[in-house]
Amino acid sequence: MKLRRGFFDRSVHEVARELVGAKLLVDGVGGTIVEVEAYDHEDPAAHGYRGRTARNASMFGAPGHAYVYRSYGVHWCLNFVCEAERIASAVLIRALEPTERLDAMRARRGLDDPRLFCSGPGRLCQALGITGEQDGLPLDRSPFEVHARAREEQVITGPRIGITRAADRPWRYGLAGSKWVSRPF
DNA sequence: CAGTGGATGCTCT
DNA sequence: GAGCATCCACTGT
Numbered sequence: 001m002k003l004r005r006g007f008f009d010r011s012v013h014e015v016a017r018e019l020v021g022a023k024l025l026v027d028g029v030g031g032t033i034v035e036v037e038a039y040d041h042e043d044p045a046a047h048g049y050r051g052r053t054a055r056n057a058s059m060f061g062a063p064g065h066a067y068v069y070r071s072y073g074v075h076w077c078l079n080f081v082c083e084a085e086r087i088a089s090a091v092l093i094r095a096l097e098p099t100e101r102l103d104a105m106r107a108r109r110g111l112d113d114p115r116l117f118c119s120g121p122g123r124l125c126q127a128l129g130i131t132g133e134q135d136g137l138p139l140d141r142s143p144f145e146v147h148a149r150a151r152e153e154q155v156i157t158g159p160r161i162g163i164t165r166a167a168d169r170p171w172r173y174g175l176a177g178s179k180w181v182s183r184p185f
Numbered sequence: 186c187a188g189t190g191g192a193t194g195c196t197c198t
Numbered sequence: 199g200a201g202c203a204t205c206c207a208c209t210g211t
Contacts, residue, residue: 053196072204073195073204094203161203
């Protein structure tokens, strides 16, 4: 079942947990979400924590939209905006199990090993063709398609990857036992 | 495997 | 001028 925008009008931590096992497609290319991280509005590690800027503007917009930013000058990272307008919280999509159109991912990634297609936020954006052009777009319309998980999933948690501030908060969520995560939990 | 360092561009101090 | 919500190539076990 396709996720409606109201799905995102809730605590970013609830949404993050329920996104594990959901399916994400961009122009028909994608797979099952196996790893995400939550960033809430009181979180020193969140881009919106110090207020609105040109980069993070879509994080302050309506929930159910994409927030895409450039990381380390080289990669793109995709987030789903949550909670409410002007409350800057978002879920970072960190890894997928590729299921649809692996041929497109292989071509975009320039690699043959499916394990390297979408196991990391920068990798999955490259595999799905996501760039700053998708920043601010609604998640319930083309090119995006997000389907709710088919069942309850066993979700494991751990500290988030690659941050220095608030590094102890266990707001990384993963599908238990999945071999498609960016790193073990 | 684990650890290190470079690429690369934008944001904020 | 520092610091990134990263990835890859390369080194050394």
